[in-house]
Amino acid sequence: MFNPEEFIENSLKEIRKAVGDSRVISACSGGVDSTVATYLVHKAVGKQLLAVFVDDGLRREGEPEFVVKTLKRLGIKTKFIDAKEEFFAVFKGKTDAEEKRKAFREKFYSTLGKAAKEEKIAFIVQGTIKADVIETVQGIKSQHNVLSQIGINPERYGYKIIEPLRELFKPDVRKVARSLKLPPEISERMPFPGPALSLRVLGEVTPNKTAIVRKATQIVEEETQQLGTFQNFAVLHNDKATGIKNGKRLYGNIITVRIVESEDAVTAKAKQVPPEILKKISTRITQEIPSVVRCLYDLTDKPPATIEFE
Amino acid sequence: MFNPEEFIENSLKEIRKAVGDSRVISACSGGVDSTVATYLVHKAVGKQLLAVFVDDGLRREGEPEFVVKTLKRLGIKTKFIDAKEEFFAVFKGKTDAEEKRKAFREKFYSTLGKAAKEEKIAFIVQGTIKADVIETVQGIKSQHNVLSQIGINPERYGYKIIEPLRELFKPDVRKVARSLKLPPEISERMPFPGPALSLRVLGEVTPNKTAIVRKATQIVEEETQQLGTFQNFAVLHNDKATGIKNGKRLYGNIITVRIVESEDAVTAKAKQVPPEILKKISTRITQEIPSVVRCLYDLTDKPPATIEFE
Numbered sequence: 001m002f003n004p005e006e007f008i009e010n011s012l013k014e015i016r017k018a019v020g021d022s023r024v025i026s027a028c029s030g031g032v033d034s035t036v037a038t039y040l041v042h043k044a045v046g047k048q049l050l051a052v053f054v055d056d057g058l059r060r061e062g063e064p065e066f067v068v069k070t071l072k073r074l075g076i077k078t079k080f081i082d083a084k085e086e087f088f089a090v091f092k093g094k095t096d097a098e099e100k101r102k103a104f105r106e107k108f109y110s111t112l113g114k115a116a117k118e119e120k121i122a123f124i125v126q127g128t129i130k131a132d133v134i135e136t137v138q139g140i141k142s143q144h145n146v147l148s149q150i151g152i153n154p155e156r157y158g159y160k161i162i163e164p165l166r167e168l169f170k171p172d173v174r175k176v177a178r179s180l181k182l183p184p185e186i187s188e189r190m191p192f193p194g195p196a197l198s199l200r201v202l203g204e205v206t207p208n209k210t211a212i213v214r215k216a217t218q219i220v221e222e223e224t225q226q227l228g229t230f231q232n233f234a235v236l237h238n239d240k241a242t243g244i245k246n247g248k249r250l251y252g253n254i255i256t257v258r259i260v261e262s263e264d265a266v267t268a269k270a271k272q273v274p275p276e277i278l279k280k281i282s283t284r285i286t287q288e289i290p291s292v293v294r295c296l297y298d299l300t301d302k303p304p305a306t307i308e309f310e
Numbered sequence: 311m312f313n314p315e316e317f318i319e320n321s322l323k324e325i326r327k328a329v330g331d332s333r334v335i336s337a338c339s340g341g342v343d344s345t346v347a348t349y350l351v352h353k354a355v356g357k358q359l360l361a362v363f364v365d366d367g368l369r370r371e372g373e374p375e376f377v378v379k380t381l382k383r384l385g386i387k388t389k390f391i392d393a394k395e396e397f398f399a400v401f402k403g404k405t406d407a408e409e410k411r412k413a414f415r416e417k418f419y420s421t422l423g424k425a426a427k428e429e430k431i432a433f434i435v436q437g438t439i440k441a442d443v444i445e446t447v448q449g450i451k452s453q454h455n456v457l458s459q460i461g462i463n464p465e466r467y468g469y470k471i472i473e474p475l476r477e478l479f480k481p482d483v484r485k486v487a488r489s490l491k492l493p494p495e496i497s498e499r500m501p502f503p504g505p506a507l508s509l510r511v512l513g514e515v516t517p518n519k520t521a522i523v524r525k526a527t528q529i530v531e532e533e534t535q536q537l538g539t540f541q542n543f544a545v546l547h548n549d550k551a552t553g554i555k556n557g558k559r560l561y562g563n564i565i566t567v568r569i570v571e572s573e574d575a576v577t578a579k580a581k582q583v584p585p586e587i588l589k590k591i592s593t594r595i596t597q598e599i600p601s602v603v604r605c606l607y608d609l610t611d612k613p614p615a616t617i618e619f620e
Contacts, residue, residue: 242407304553
């Protein structure tokens with residue numbers, strides 16, 4: 001039986017031992033993994049930690065403001081880095097899922113490395129959890145924060161890595177979050193991938209396509225809060241389809257809604273959602289987003305699908 | 311109230327008057343519209359009619375054999391034209407929905423025109439119905455068999471057009487079919503578009519992609535026969551998505567299932583299908599088609615979507 005108090009106690013000791021007097025940087029996305037990892041380091045070494053929020057232009061509606069506010073409330077020194085234009089620049093012309101993940105990862109670590117160098121920081125904190133490690137080793141995807149397995153030497157970017165959660169599965173991370181008394185918006189927060197909305201814009205990632213999927217994501221989250229499912233989100237296809245808007249033909253966009261039940265993200269079931277909720281979502285998405293003419297629902301479990309599309 | 315017997319009687323007179331002693335060609339796809347139109351002309355002018363089945367490589371599983379057998383059983387002189395390679399050649403490099411429809415249409419009419427010339431035939435029969443005319447005029451799509459509205463002069467292809475059903479909506483066409491004692495596989499046949507599976511392969515149409523959507527279509531039809539819905543089919547996306555097959559990552563294909571209720575195809579409702587049927591369909595599609603990792607369900611009514619994706 002996992003004991004979160006014992007885990008926290010051991011973790012704080014190990015972090016102090018590893019870090020010594022050095023300074024530490026932690027890129028916190030606001031997800032439960034990165035926030036718990038950041039907060040553990042904050043508890044362990046206090047002022048030696050600088051949290052950064054990298055605004056890559058790929059976050060959900062209102063998320064940058066929420067994360068920065070939460071970190072400040074927790075008493076963590078926080079820096080906001082606006083890197084939106086730089087991230088969209090690296091996605092230009094890239095359509096393959098792995099190429100996009102790689103482009104995101106490289107830009108993410110070079111941005112973080114630059115901040116670490118400016119602040120003379122030697123360590124970075126990663127919210128890597130067990131499922132990330134397993135899937136990267138199995139070759140199912142290259143998780144952006146499992147560097148060694150994919151042949152990246154973090155010292156190339158100028159720092160060493162601390163991964164306090166790499167032995168935990170998601171449910172245990174939430175137990176640690178609750179034990180640390182993090183607010184429920186964090187401890188119960190729906191998983192959201194590191195490369196964020198870039199995985200949910202099929203084909204090339206552009207500001208316009210990201211804005212469409214951001215709006216669709218907001219609608220899906222609003223209409224499915226009460227379901228209590230593991231992950232609920234929207235995906236914008238690169239394919240287009242015919243539809244009719246204002247009585248005229250429109251070769252428009254396609255959105256897929258994905259709602260899954262899962263314990264640990266290693267396997268997942270497509271949720272059987274009440275039809276009136278799906279109807280409401282598809283009506284809102286096609287009415288509130290002018291370019292969208294079709295709304296689909298993903299019926300596939302993991303395996304044979306993955307949770308995310310990319 | 312529509313009277314099918316009266317319609318048939320008037321129609322036969324009009325066809326005889328228009329055609330005189332000339333010979334007539336009719337491309338019959340096996341759909342209710344083109345089969346009723348063909349059979350009416352057969353009843354009107356008998357041996358002056360030559361039916362042709364153009365195998366464009368885009369038909370459903372077993373369909374070419376079924377149509378040719380049915381026409382022969384009805385006593386109609388029938389010619390089979392194998393044009394599979396020619397059709398796939400014109401789709402090469404075409405990804406836009408309207409470009410694909412146009413490419414299909416031109417190849418279809420040049421194939422038919424060539425056959426008509428060889429047989430010294432002056433008239434062709436079209437199964438155009440009222441909904442085709444309305445949508446073409448409204449600019450929602452360019453229906454492949456409404457030539458004059460889209461600026462095509464059929465005489466350019468070397469013949470004149472007869473459209474016996476152009477004043478009827480689909481339910482009345484079925485009444486005429488029943489009154490003509492056509493077999494129920496025809497009179498109750500699910501609508502299927504002229505450009506066939508080419509509309510259901512998003513992006514470039516290739517033999518391999520067509521084979522995938524043909525197999526998925528067969529599974530959807532087998533599992534939804536008992537629903538009694540207006541149209542049930544599968545669409546192959548051009549986008550790909552990640553999945554897991556045999557424990558390994560696969561960047562694979564996406565299939566959407568579309569099941570709609572409609573009277574006349576002018577408006578339609580996405581069917582609320584029992585979840586166990588959708589589950590069975592998605593499981594079969596991802597298990598029986600090796601390249602497919604995801605199966606989606608289209609939630610959208612017409613409008614704002616159309617029934618077909620292209």
